[in-house]
Every structure is written in C-alpha cells, then in structure tokens.
Amino acid sequence: MDKINSVEKLDKVIEDCSAAFSKKIRVGERTKDGKIAILVCGDTTCVANGSVDIQSELEKALKEYHLEDKVTVNHVGCFGLCSQGPFIKIFPDDTIYRTVKVGDVKRIIEEDIIGGKPVEDLLFVDPETGKKIQKQEDVNFYKKQKRIALHGCAVINPDYLEEALGYDGFKALKKVLTTMTPQQVIDEILASGLRGRGGASFPTGRKWQFAANVQSDQKYIVCNGDEGDPGAFMDRSILEGNPFNVIEGMMIGGYAFGASEGYFYVRAEYPVAVRRLKRAAEDLEKLGLLGDNILGTGFSFRVHVREGAGAFVCGEETALLASIEGKRGMPRPRPPFPAIKGLWGKPTCVNNVETLATVPYIIRIGAKEFAKIGTEGSKGTKVFALGGKVNNVGLVEVPMGTTLRTLIYDIGGGIPKGKKFKAIQTGGPSGGCLTEKDIDTPIDYDTLVAKGSMMGSGGAIVMDEDNCMVDVAHFYMDFICDESCGKCTDCRIGTKRLMEMLTKVTKGTATEQTLEDLKELSEIIKNGSLCALGQTAANPILSTMVNFPEEYEAHVKEHKCPAHVCKDLMKYVIDPNKCKKCSMCARNCPASCISGVPGKEPYVIDQSKCVKCGSCMASCRFGAISKE
Amino acid sequence: MTIKEEAKKEVIAICASHKDEPSPLMVILEEIQKKLGYIPLEVQEVVSKEMGIPVAEIYGVVTFYNFFSLTPKGKYVVGVCLGTACYVKNSQQIIDKFAQSLGIEIGGTTEDGLFTVDAVRCIGACALAPSVSINGRVYAKVTPTEVDKIIADLRKKEETANG
C-alpha cells in the first residue's frame, strides 16, 4: 500500500478495504467463483489448544486439494467461548465449529468446503433442545452479548492493517481530525459517560480534560495493558484481536488533550499481544498513519511499546509510570495526579486497554447513541473474563446493567456437574464476592461497590460449594503479600499480618479475637495504604467475612472447613463398604500412608502421615474415598 | 561464576542500541534476561557502567520484578498458573506435585539444570485451568497424575537428544 498522507487517500483506502473485507465475510449463498474464507481463532487460549497447527494443517490440506486459490485461511482474535476452543468459522456459510482438532481438518475440507455440508459433530449443541447450532449468533453464549471493545476480535486478522481498515478502522480518527476540535472530542467522551475500564472507573473525559488544561511542551498518553488480576484476560484478548482499534483510541485521546507520544505498557506474560501490537504500530508508521503530520492535518503521534516484567502493582498508574521510567514499580502519592505531572514529569493520561478500545466506537456512533447502552451511571459495555466453576469459560462483553444471573446462567451456562452456586468474585484481588442474594442485581460500577465488591478490570470467577471462602480470601491475601511493592507500612507489614491471621483461621488455631483483629486491621489498611493495591487489599477478606460469617465461624469455633478445602481441617477417608480393595489408592499415594490387603481387606488411610494431596480420591474408580 | 567475554559484549551492544531512548533500563534488562536467561551482578555492573546508573539501583529493579532472575533458570521452566481460575481448580496441588516430583522448592531449579518450577500469576488461559506453561507451551487441564508423565516425557526428550 502507498503512504496514506491525505484524508482523500484514507477515504479511498477505507473504501477499497471495506469492499474487499465485506466480500470476504459476506454471509449468504456460496457464489459461483466459490470464494470461501476460513477464520481460525488465534487467541492465546486456542493457540495453546493447537489452533496454530490446525491452521497450518488447513493450509497444507487446501494445497493438496488445489483449493488454495478459492479458500483463504486467516487467524483472528478471540471468539470468547474459550472453554470450547479452538474455533473455526467459515464464510459465506457462517458456520462455526468448536473444539476442533488437527484430525478434523480433512473432514472439514471434504465435507464442508467441498461437500457444502457442515460437519455435524463439530457444531454447537443447544443444551436444552439437543439441536445442532450452525450460526454463532444462535448460540446462547453470544445472544446477550454486545461487542464494542471487542470490535473486530474474531473477525479481522489482527496482523493485517487492510482488514482493520476494512472493518471500521480509523474512521473515528478521520472524523476527529477533520471535523472536531480537541475540546469537542473531550466533550463527546464526557457526554458518552465513558468511565475507565481498568478498575478505578474514573470518567475518561474528565481525565483528558485535566491533562488538556495543563500547558506543557510535551504530554503523554499511556495505555495500561498490565492486566495483573489473576483470572482476567480481557486486555490480552483485545490487544491480540484488534490492536489497531486500541491504537486508534489512543491517537484520539492524544489529539484530544495534546499528547504526541503514546506508550503501551503490556505484561511480559502476553508475548502474542506484544508482537501483534508492535507489528500494528510498525505497519501504521509505514503507511504514515503514525508519525508526523498524519493525513496532512498537522497532528503528529508516535507509539512505543514497553513490556512489563512481572509485577502486579504496575497496574497502578504511578507504579506503571515508574516502571516505564526504568525504576522499581513503586507507586507514589497522588496528588500530583499524572494528568498534571506524569511520565518524566509531563502531563500524562493513563488509560486502560478496554477504555481506549471503546473510544473509536463512541466517536463513530456518537456519544448519544453510546449513552443509550448501559445504566444511568455506567454507560456502554463491559468485558468480563468469566472463569472458575462455570460451564462456559471465556470472554464476555455485555451491556452494563446485565444481571449476574444472565452472566452466569444464560451466558455462562451455569455451574458444572450440577453443583451449587456459591459466589462470584469480581474485581480480582481488589474486589469482593457476590452471592446468591445478589444474583438479580444489574451489574455496574456503582451497584458492585454498593454490594461490597468492585468491577475491577473485569475478572469474574465463579465459585461453587466446593470452594472454601476463607481459603479464597487466603489465596488473594497470599497474592497481595507476594505482589505488595513493599513501600508503605500498611501494605507491606499490614497485609503480612492479615495473612498470618488468616492462616491461623485456615489452620484452626484462630480465636474469635482473631476475627475481630482481622476486621480491624483490614479497615486500617484500607484507609491508610498509599495506593489502590493496599487500599483494596483487604476487600476479599471483608467481603467474605460479611457474606460468609458462618464459614469463618466454623473454622474458628468448630475447627472445621465446611467445604473440606483447608488441609489442616479436613481428611480423606475410605468408606470400607464401598472399597473394592483394588489397591489403586495405595499405589497412587505419594506418602505411602494407605494400607490394606488387595482383594481381602479394605484400605485405610493413616491420617498421621497423610499429606492430603488428594491423589487417592482422584484415582479411586468406585467413589469410596471422600473428604470430611 | 564469571560471564563470558562474548556475553559481556552482547550486553554492551544491547545497552548501546537503547542509549537514545528515554529511561531504557527496563527494556535493556528485559532484553538481557531473554538473551542470557538471567542477569547476574556482573552483568548489572556492566549495565551500570554503560548507562551511568548506580548498580544498587539496577539491582533494586532486577529484584523487584519477577521476570528478572539472578541465577540461571532450568532448561525447562515449568510455570504453573496460580491465577484465580486455576487456583479454584486446584492448581496448588499441581505445583506442589511438580515440586515434590522434582525434589525442589517452588522457584528452585533441579541440580541437573533441567527444570525450574515457578508459580506464575495467570497466563490468561483460564479456560484451560488448571494450566501449566512449559517454555511457552501450554498444557491444558493438568491433573496431578499427569505431572509425572509430563516430567518423564521431557526427560526422555532430553535423553534422546543427547544420544
């Protein structure tokens, strides 16, 4: 492609690319020329499940069948329903296949591509009717979703700028550069009601306004892609699925408040996202869509990609900036806020990946339309990484105000193995949990906070009756202790002390006073810590203590873990009546603490030696071993 | 342990290639970590000299971030995901089992230098929980009983490669 150095040229390119791309993903009858497009999920999860091999196998097979001129194969971003990956989608039939394996490739080509009939056993099945589902939009999981931040994910090839340009890419930037003043852009974002998607939920327009009001020779916009919440991968999928969209959002922000340099800070654990982002930036620079005097409008913008190095606290904006500056990722007190004094002392806005990915959409459809989506205080959609004990694990984008019931049951397909729903943890280590009683609450920023949790960046982990909530709190505390930067007293020492108290609870050595102390210290740390990591560190404790006081009491008073998770308060036992004396458990026991006589005497666990690894229970085929 | 002259030259070259960037320390350290597999003090001293940053400051940065390592890692770095989604699906058991089977502590490296077991915080493959990432390859839905097999397979691969 030639350099795109004028608005007219961009118009032309967008027109050409759109025509080509809409032809590619057209839905309908196959045409005479027989052009078929196969999309293969190229998101990390599906890659881990072999999608790269599937893609190369497809390419190989197409050659064998001399179909390479008729059929294109491309990788695309996340389809969302990761637990059923890898996915393949075929146009123009609009067929979606799930759990595809390399071995299925030949059948797909022979039966579908050549035969024109879908491969039945790779189709989705409606859990209620048992009917096969061919189209993605008919799958329950997708019905209540709305993709805004995930625009282009699972549609375009994230390595092809042409596809991005053919799928709404850079229309918003053009609109902004040619028809709007910077202040108008800020006003538009303000009017849209967009709030930061990274956790703090601060109105994006206001943040930009602060930075716009400061006079400075240099300003920066930084994209926070240091998605550290364990169990959350929204930002990764957005960056992997459509990096161009995020860059476009960043450029619009830069234009709005006067930044000419943008920094991406992405977790080092996300190599694919980093690679695609770097490539996208390079391609844009080659075409002149990044650099000096973009489209001849006088707007200049450059993008830099920096990688994190494994520190959760760097998701905190001041720590993130310190990290870019080559320092330990230790947060600093605010004020001064980065919008006034940020990267290298210059006004800086730090925006989350999902926030920036939403910006082009708002500009394209207008603030008014956008504000129609969502609730009074929370506009638009939110991407959740739905995980844990739920049938459909994956990436979900729903309008704000969707209820937990919709999220967990309609979209998530309910709890596996008929187990009972216990809680959903939102907001990761900074959040809290919501229970059965909150199941019909419409979720937005404010309702979650009112319920003692928070939106966070969008991690949503479902727990069932087998999860011990004290253990869950302990898990998060362990995480926080590990990830505390060590700078401020309350977080460095306070979280350690909380952890020690919780450990006592899980070991059954705590007293009721311990629970009082836990609560008191939790409040202290919440109020006294320097940064959001410390201020929210105790949330998992406070929230589980409020919602599951009986579990804490059982640990303390009865020295029992009702869910049989806390090792010191549970044991594995073999029911002699169910034991078939097969010796399987004894052979699998790493501690050699199970004895019995094969075929003669039922097996017994020596509790004094048991390490409670659960190997016996996993290996017993007769269900004779249980936890109590 | 002394690093080879070549490695030293490489480090100097890495520093030189980033000299014009603003505060490039993280970028430099990341590149060194990827290239050498670790960042020993000797290397930090080279960076200190090249970039004019006190070595205590560099050491502070190296020991702050999990991604940087002062000692060489094993040939296979077993990263067991302890993200929430994996944790609620018993990944603690998986990591304990790896450590136990290899006879090392979590974070440690086997004497033959073959394996390191690390706890990692969410590799974003929550649908595959509990997941384990070994040198970039993700093992999905790992069970404790599979752990020994994974180790054995890798050992076997090594033995075949060595003759």
Added chain:
Amino acid sequence: MEKVNIKIEGRIYSVDKDLTVLEAARRCGYNIPSLCSWNHGKCSLASCRVCLVEIRTARGGKLFASCVYPVADIPAEKGFEVFISSPMATKARKASVELLLSNHSKDCQTCVKNGHCELLHVAQVTGAEANKYEGELTPTTYDDLAPGIVRDTSKCILCGRCIERCKEAQGIGILGFEKRGFQTIVAPVMNKSFAKVPCLQCGQCINVCPTGALSEHREIDKVDAAMKAGKKVIVQTAPAVRAAIAEEFGKKVGEENGTGRMVAALHRLGFYRVFDTNFSADLTIMEEAQELINRITKGGVLPQITSCSPGWINYMEFFYSDLIPNVSTCKSPHEMFGAILKSYYAKKHGLDPKDIYVVSVMPCTAKKYEEARPQNAVDGLRDVDAVITTRELALMIKRAGIMWNSLPEEEFDNDLVGEYTGAGAIFGVTGGVMEAALRTAYHTLNGKEYEAIDFKEVRGLQGVKEAEVDMGAAGKVKVAVTSGMANAKKLLDEIREGKSEYAFIEIMCCPGGCINGGGQPFVKPSLMENEDPDILETYRQKRADVLYTIDERKTIRQSHNNPDIQVLYKDYLGEPCSELSEHLLHTSYVKDRE
C-alpha cells in the same frame, strides 16, 4: 510567596502556597508526627504512613500523607478541611507505628540510637502498643565489617532517607531498595557489606537514619582497653567537634563553643594529654602550601587538590584514581599529629613511641577507615590508634557521669606541641583549608602577610565556590572549593578532560565540610522541640560560625606564625616538604581500588 487559606481542626490559617500540609501545620502550631519525611519533605516517599491526616470534603473524609500533600490543592474556600486528631487519623497513625514495631527489633534499651530514635518518639506520641501485632520478621542483616558504618536491618523502617542522602550528597547511590513486599530491604547491592562496596564511609546516611539501623562503628572499647593497659593515651580533637559537641548536652545548635568544657571533660576522662588537632592543621598547611608553591613554581601537576577529607580520598581512589597526581600527598592533620607524637614528641620526652596511644576525636566516620590505612603508619607504628566520633565522645562523657554544665572551661595542653592558630580552626568548615593555605602561601611567596587576612570569597555553604585571588608575586590564581562528591564530580571531570582552570581545589566529602560530618551530633527537628523550626537549613551555618568566631578571636591567624610549628621545623623537620617531612607527614594513594 502567594498564600492560601487552609482549614485545620476547624480554624482557618493563611499559609504559603508551596507548603505541604505537614509543613503548613507546623507553622500553624501543630506538630504532626512523621518518620520517612526528611528535609522539609524534599525527601519523602510518603511510605511510613505515620503522618496521615484526614482531609474532609462534603463527600467525606480520606486519609492522606500530610508530608507530601500540597496545601495548594485543598483551599478552605473549596470546602476542604484538615483533621489531625479525628478518630480515623489518630487510629491510623497509631496503627502504622504498631505495624512498624511488629517488624522491628525491640532492644531499645541498648540501641545505639537510644535517645535519638525517631521511631520511639512517634511510638510515644501516637500511643502505639509495642506488641499489638506480632508475626514473622523480615530476614535481617547485621553488618559491622566496615570500619565506619554499622548496618542493622532489624531496625530499618525502609524510609529511604539514606538512599536519597547518599545519592544527593555523594552522587554515588551505594544504597538501594532490594527485593519486594515484606522481603524488601535497604542495602548496598546484593545486601553486601559496606566494606565490600565503594562506600566512602562518610556516614551521611547515619545522620539521616531515623532509627538504629545505621550507626557509627564504635571504638570506645579500644580506648578503654588502651587506658587499662596503662598506655599513655593522648587525645586530640578536630576543630569541628567543638562546634557541635555541646548539642549533645542540650545546647541549641551554635549556642556554645564547646572547646573549654570539652577539654575539661577530656582531662577528667583520664587522658594523658589533651591536644588540639588544630596544631597539626597548621602543620598540614605548612606542608600543603609548600607543595602548592612547588607545583606552581616548578611546573608540577595542577590543580593541586586537598587531601584531608578521607571520604574524598575514598571517592578518588574508587572513581578518579587517574587524578592521584593532582592530590596533595599530605596526610590529614590528625594523622600528622599522630606521626609527630610518636616521633618528635616521644623523642623529646624520652618516651617509647610504642607506649603512646593516640586517640582522635573526629566529626567523621571515614576517619575510622583512614586510621586503618596501611599508608598511615611510620616504621610499622600506626599514626593514630583509635578514632572516636563527636557522638562517641559525648557518650564517654555521659558514661563517666561528667556533668557538662558543671564543667569549667579549660585550655588544651601545650607541651612542645599544641599551640594553634585561627587558620587551623577553620579547617572544620568548607573553604577553611583553602583560606588557611592561601594565607600561608601568600606569605611564602611574598614575604609578607595577606593584609585582609580573610579570603571571604571561599566562605559560604554553596556546592561549588570559585575565586580568583591575587597572590602578589605569583599573580592571580584561580581556586575552587567544593564539598559533597555530587558537587565535586563536575570539577573532577574538568580536570580529567584537561579543562580545569584552577591552581588549587579544596574538596570536602561532606556537604558543608566537617561541621556536617557523619560523626556529628544528630540534627533531628522532631526530637528538638526547643530548636528553631528552620534548624535543618541553618545548623551548618551556625556550627561554621562557631569556628569562624574562634578564628577571628585568635591573635595568631596564620599557620606559619604558630610558634610551636616554627620550633618543630627548626628543631626537627627542617623545612616543609623536607625528606623527614615526607617520611612522616606524607602518604600515598591506591590506584583503581576495588
């Protein structure tokens, strides 16, 4: 300065707009406890959480670290109110201290900072309970391998003051944060000993440490042992010591020239002779001025750089040893004194030099390193046997039950040696050596005294001072004076690049010179309630003034006019830089020290 109205505890005050809440509160009469903040908030990580206050708006109250919160952001007109004593703030401050204590060694009784501990102070004022929280302790390190500084991380609260101080004053950054979370420590790289890193031993870090985590390496035991062994223990005191020692006994900074009482105390402590290092400061000037004249007149390496600050010598050997030819070979004054005591003095009195034990009271911790340098010995005999700091001397005085305020003022001993001039006295402040050397060099070159006596251009506490002085016969020469290695670096780089215009440079390691040495009494505003509020800005000048006053009051103000010095040269050394002088009074340096 523009003003802003802030509301504290319900009252409105007009304060300077650039202040932090903590500073503003102090001006309004509220002393908010604080720990990590130092130097009026110029160094503050806001990490200790001991200075939390509640800032309230209509939407409710939140806690903020007052040490960094700008008052400009919370004008009373916009509804902001500061509460220091609200239940939330009081509880939070107490809890922060309690958490610190839960990870802190509790041997307060025997702690070297007993009486100077800021943590103990905030524990008292916040009402913290020592054992409110208990649990695991961060692994600790006790490092006393280095001659000057002892590090005990069991007492470190991670305030970061020392890190900042080392970087800001000396520009080297020996200390840093290491590891993360509960494992975080402050340490030299890789938690090495101070003895294994290029630490200058200057002790500036000790002076800012709020707790006992950093302290001087004490040598009182050595002195005790020498006394017990019946040695003739001769003590000498550096000029800067007298400018500050009275502070240890409750005097305000600069209030008392402690010379007379200090001498009286030393006599009562049983020292065989009590001499003034100023005597050998004069001797140093004789040697150093001659060395300078030799360089100027014989085309030697210029500029000449002074050598009496061991912290500077350490810095030079570590980082600038290519400049060894520029550095004066003169030993520092107390080492010269030691060498003279064990040669000339011993000989004159018929004493066995081995029976003489020389103790130097110094404002400095690096002198403890200097004392042990192999080069600072003559014929196998150490020039100086023990170095104690001003603080250690105060401790010895207290230990002996000597009441400072009851002491008379006594004179230094004068026994062959000991007379001193005003020139020697000003050694203790930055620019002093330069001025003293110029007075003598002028005389040597011109055969007459410099009329104005004072070379005031080189006085003052700025980082780098330069002057062009008229040396009469030798014409005008450019000189420079600097203190703090961060300041010195620029001058040294100029020399290295061959661009230096100076003939003579005085370098002192500690900013402001020896009056601000690492062994001097602590200046901790939070523990000095009767001290002026701006004491951190003024204490160095106040101590310097004590020395300049001594100089002015002296009738003899030029080293070459010191009668004892004149006799010493006539009877023993011959002339400055003679062969014997070189043997006894000059030293050598190490290239590329590791």
